[in-house]
Amino acid sequence: MNASKDISQLIANANEDDLRYIVSGWANKHSDFRDYVRNILCPPIEDVDFGLKLSQAVNRETKEFFSHHDVREATDWRNVYNDLIEPWSENADSLSSEKLYDLCDVIVKEVGMQVRDEDFYGDDWYGDDFSGYIQDIMDVLGNLAGLLLIREDVSHEILDSLKKLIKAAKKKDIIDSYIGSPYDFILELISLRQKADEVICGIYDALIDENLGDEAGAWVCRKIDFIRSMGLADEARKYMEEEIKYPEVCLxxxxxxxxxxxxxxxxxLLDRAQAIKDNGSYFYSPRTPNWLELKQQLLVEHGTLEERIDNLKRLFHNSHNDKKKYYRQLKELVDADKWNEFYYNLLSNVTGYNVIDEIAPFLIEEGELDWLFRLVSESTAKTPTDYRTPLKYAEALCRTHFEKMQTILIRTVRAYAADRFPPKKKVNSSKYPYFRADLESLSELGYSKTQKEIVEFLLQEYRFRPSLTKELKSIKLVTDNG
Structure with missing residues (x-):
């Protein structure tokens, strides 16, 4: 390598992996360089050049998208939102008023004024409809403007500049005709602030009512703190109690x-919150805390054994993903001589569309195989073509209910094939490999003879479907079990 070669040219021509290796190695050996790299790549938000970062991202994410009908140039606003806008908004409270205005200014100029009609021509089918992310960005803008307008130190100059900026954006706005923009709402907030010449509850109320990005609860929390800042602690507590329908407020x-x-x-309070959730309040979302879990944490320290067991039962019935965890905890707390009656009542009270999958692991654990078989039988009676449910529990029931399970498997597989692969009708052959894989698993589950009977029947019955018979013939049949 020529030592006289300019370093900038070397870097420009270098492989990206080599550059990463060099930078990582040097950073590991030199703390000052490590701090420098960290500060450049992930600077404190107050030091971020919002304009530069956002313009670079928009340029990078603007590309051609191909659909069935045409080729168009648009911006992947999903990446812009996820990589920059959302993280910045999550740290906006820590920004100075000047920096917060800068962020609003940049979003208006680099997003609001750059969005084109083409950005709304996407289609979910082709994965190029980013209009929902434009909406997310506009909701963030409205909330950021709200954060700015509740700052005591925001100057008249900033208010005037924000008003001028939003009016200019309105003149070029195409977003409003597609999904709605927050510009009129921001002007309303500015008017409220300028008329009062101070922060007032009306600004918070407007933001709560507008509920941009489902952030109403967060604005109620801010209003509570604002009321307290005026020395009205009792009024703030009363207002908080009245608004616990918002998960953020309750938490x-x-x-x-x-x-x-x-x-x-x-x-x-947690009991009230759970009651609101159980009643289906629209304020609740997947982000809502598990109130029963919080209650259990308190009961472990302060509650009686009976209270802990009762709450765990509710957790068990309300949970889909953590049932095993709560079942284990219940088994540890309930007296061994009372456990059989307890789990019978617990599992009997499970309701819903998919009861069998909800309680089957516990029925198998407790050896309640007659109960499990009854559920399998009931399931297939309701849905005669559902062979996957008996297949799922075939191994567990092999020793105790082999002949009955064999009958159910043969009947449901035949019913499924008759329904999905009828003669003289077009079928989706892409499902054949999955069907073959299911049948192939029968020998591993202890049903080799059953497998052989099913496959031989299907090969004869559906010989007019060569793609299906090819899949079936690939199954290695054995008859040494079952």
Whole structure:
């Protein structure tokens, strides 16, 4: 390598993996360089050049998208939102008022004023419809403007500049005709602030009512803190109690009660929150805390054994993914001589569309195989073409219910084939490999003879479907079990 070669040219021509290796190696050996790289790649948000980062991202994410009908140039606003806008918004409270205005300014200019009609021509089928992310970005903009307008130190100059910026954006706005933009709402907030010449509850109320990005609960929490800042602690507490329908507010109230050591009222609050959730309040979302889990944590320290067991039963019935965890905890708490009656009642009270899959693991654990077989039988009676349910539990029932399971498997597989692969009708042959794989598993589950009978029947019955018979012939039949 020529030592006189310019370093900038070497870097420009270098392989990206080599550059990463060099930078990583040097950073590991030199702490000052490590800190420098960290600060460049992930600077404190107050030092981020929002304009540069966002313009680079928009340029990088603007590309050609191919659909069935045409080729168009548009921006992948999903990546812009996920990589930059959302992380910035999550840290916006820590920004100075000047930096917060800068962020609003940049989003308006680099997103609001750059969005084109083509950005709304996408299709979910082709994965190029990013209009929902434009909506997310506009919701963030509205909330960021709200954060700016509740700052006591925001100057008249900033308010005037924001008003001028939003009016300019409205003149070029095409977003509003497709999904709605927050510009009129931001102007309303500015008007409220300028008329009062101070922060007022009306600004918070407007943001709560608008509920941009489902952030109403967060704005209620901010309003509570604002009321307290005016020395109105009792009014703030009363307002908080009235608004616990918002999960964020309820969690705020709960944490305050715990900080005060008031666990009794915290449990009462959690019961109210769970009742709201059970009643299907639209304020609740997947982000809502597990109120019963929080209650269990308190009961472990402060509750009676009976209270812990009762709450665990509710957790078991309300859970889909953690049933095993709560079942184990219940088994540890319930007296061994009462366990059989307890689990029978617990599992008998499980309801819903998919009861068998919900309780089957526990029936197998407790040896309740007659119960499991009854559920399998009931399931296939309701859906005669469903061979996958008996297949799922065939191994567990092999020793105790082999002949009956064999009959069910043969009947449901035949019914499925008759329904899905009828003669003289077009079928989706892409499903053949999955069907073959299911049948192939029968020998591993202890049903080799059953497998042989099913396959031989299908080969004869569906000989007019060569693709299916090819899959079936690939199954290695054995008859040394079952």
């Amino acid at each position: 705020k109230y709960y944490n305050e009660l715990i900080d005060d050591g008031n666990w009794q009222d915290a449990i009462i």
